[in-house]
Amino acid sequence: MxxxxxxxxxxxxxxxxxxxxxxxxxxxxxxxxxxxxxxxxxxxxxxxxxxxxxxxxxxxxxxxxxxxxxxxxxxxxxxxxxxxxxxxxxxxxxxxxxxxxxxxxxxxxxxxxxxxxxxxxxxxxxxEYHTAINWIRDYIASGELGDVLYLYMQRLNLGKVRAEENAFWSLAPHDVSIALYVLGEAPDFVSARGEDYLRDGVHDVVFANLHFPSGKMANIHVSWLDPHKTRKLTIVGTKKMLVFDDMQATEKIWIYDKGVEPKEAMAYGEDLTLRFGDITVPHIKMQEPLALEVQHFLDCCESGDVPRSDGRDGLRVVRVLEAVDESMEAGGAPVSTTVGV
Ligand SMILES: NC(=O)c1ccc[n+]([C@@H]2O[C@H](COP(=O)([O-])OP(=O)(O)OC[C@H]3O[C@@H](n4cnc5c(N)ncnc54)[C@H](O)[C@@H]3O)[C@@H](O)[C@H]2O)c1
The missing domain is CATH 3.40.50.720 (NAD(P)-binding Rossmann-like Domain)
Known part of the structure; x- marks a missing residue:
């Protein structure tokens, strides 16, 4: 160096x-x-x-x-x-x-x-530089959660109503980038519904559904009109389930050893078996995400490595934001999120 x-x-x-x-x-x-x-x-x-x-x-x-x-x-x-x-x-x-x-x-x-x-x-x-999100990504890669089936995110609050951009553009770039990052793939289409309860023409509540080529699904709910300040991610896997609550100062990640026994394991005439195991809360040493992000940029300038959140990642997220607008205008119709580069 x-x-x-x-x-x-x-x-x-x-x-x-x-x-x-x-x-x-x-x-x-x-x-x-x-x-x-x-x-x-x-x-x-x-x-x-x-x-x-x-x-x-x-x-x-x-x-x-x-x-x-x-x-x-x-x-x-x-x-x-x-x-x-x-x-x-x-x-x-x-x-x-x-x-x-x-x-x-x-x-x-x-x-x-x-x-x-x-x-x-x-x-x-x-x-993408948040210690807990990277811990979750590694945990998924380790196979502990099983296959990820679906995830959903909520970024809700009362207030900070903007005029120039809707709630999805304002709040969801983070959630979209998390979904693409932890799942390791880009969605092929989205469908979304939203309403402009507070200011005409500016959606303040949006429910967006991202579909991925592997069959995984991510749902993002953002709102400026909600009683609770919430920043939560829930991931459901075939073996375990995980909740990341960014409003908690510590104990941000909870892992639930809960699930439903796979269908192949069922004998004829048996009902689905539910499993209720332990809840674990891993200890994660937090560092300021922005410091890690800025350091990563400098490291890439120095080494020539492609940044984790490079222009292509930025483009994929913008295409999802844009497609969510298009889908809302089309009454929730599915809109392709394919990009050109
Ligand atoms: N990563 C995060 O968590 C996070 C949090 C907040 C904001 N942001 C992003 O940071 C960016 C800035 O947001 P903000 O809330 O600081 O906005 P802001 O309006 O408070 O600040 C923007 C600044 O840019 C200056 N500016 C505007 N146009 C300019 C131009 N053409 N040339 C030079 N200066 C110009 C303005 O004078 C102002 O000082 C946005 O893209 C926003 O989405 C990211």
Missing amino acids: STKPIRVGVVGFGYWGPNLVRNLDKLGDAELVAACDLSDGNLAKLKGLYPYVETTNDLASLLADFDLDAVVVATSAPSHFAIAKQVIEAGKHCYIEKPMTLKSSESETLVRMADEAGVHLMVGHLM
């Missing part, structure tokens, strides 16, 4: 940008060189915390004047495509916050451009 730190620039220092900057600043492999934001107030805040970082309102200047290796984009989603395009055209590795873009055609363009330019494109699918 070279000892030369990766020279990083940041675009966007609003709500989430400061968390990325905090991590970039403390990781030795990065040198946080310059930041760009349209807001002078936000740049002044950054300068107050990190006086040695250069600031500008002009993206072209950020890309031309500071000899950067990589750029981290944490602006609001509608600006992602145009900014990432400029970053890749300038030959810099590019990290974009989720959702990668607002259209899958734009994500496809970015994937192709990054391939041609030979730069990394990584998307901020934070949950």
Whole structure:
């Protein structure tokens, strides 16, 4: 490994940008060189915390004047495509916050451009770096859960009602990326129903069903109109069942040794046999997912390895988000999620 730190620039220092900057600043492999934001107030805040970082309102200047290796984009989603395009055209590795873009055609363009330019494109699918989610992925791979049959996720709360994007685009990029990551495959179609109870034309409650080529199913329920703050994932396997509750400070994962005996094991005339075994709560040492994610980006810039949540992963998630909108418009009809690259 070279000892030369990766020279990083940041675009966007609003709500989430400061968390990325905090991590970039403390990781030795990065040198946080310059930041760009349209807001002078936000740049002044950054300068107050990190006086040695250069600031500008002009993206072209950020890309031309500071000899950067990589750029981290944490602006609001509608600006992602145009900014990432400029970053890749300038030959810099590019990290974009989720959702990668607002259209899958734009994500496809970015994937192709990054391939041609030979730069990394990584998307901020934070949950793919969450210690508990990786523990679950390994647990599934170990076979302990048996074959995964289906999973469902709930991301619910009362409030933070947005006008510019619906609840699925706002909340579900994390859940979609978790489903694809833990199941290790991309869905072939989705069907979804939603309603706009609070603001005309903006779905605030959505139930989306993802179908996978292997026959597995994932259901995602998101809502801004619910009595409980919930962030839960339940996975049902042929041997065991698992619940991940991200609202718990500790004891986030519960494994239930429960199931139904397989049909082949039943004698003629017997009913299905239910099994109720132990419940176990594994101890998992948590680390900040964002620190792991930022470190992974830097490691890939350094090593040339393809990032876990690369542009293709970002594209697959955007295509699911887009297809959910299309399905809701078509009254819940199944919509293909196939992508072009
Ligand atoms: N991974 C997570 O858990 C997580 C959490 C929150 C937000 N996010 C993502 O982070 C991104 C930013 O969200 P936010 O809540 O911080 O938004 P925000 O609106 O609070 O901040 C965006 C910042 O970008 C600046 N900006 C906008 N357009 C710009 C442009 N063209 N050039 C330069 N600066 C520009 C704005 O002035 C603002 O300072 C979004 O993609 C969001 O989905 C991710």
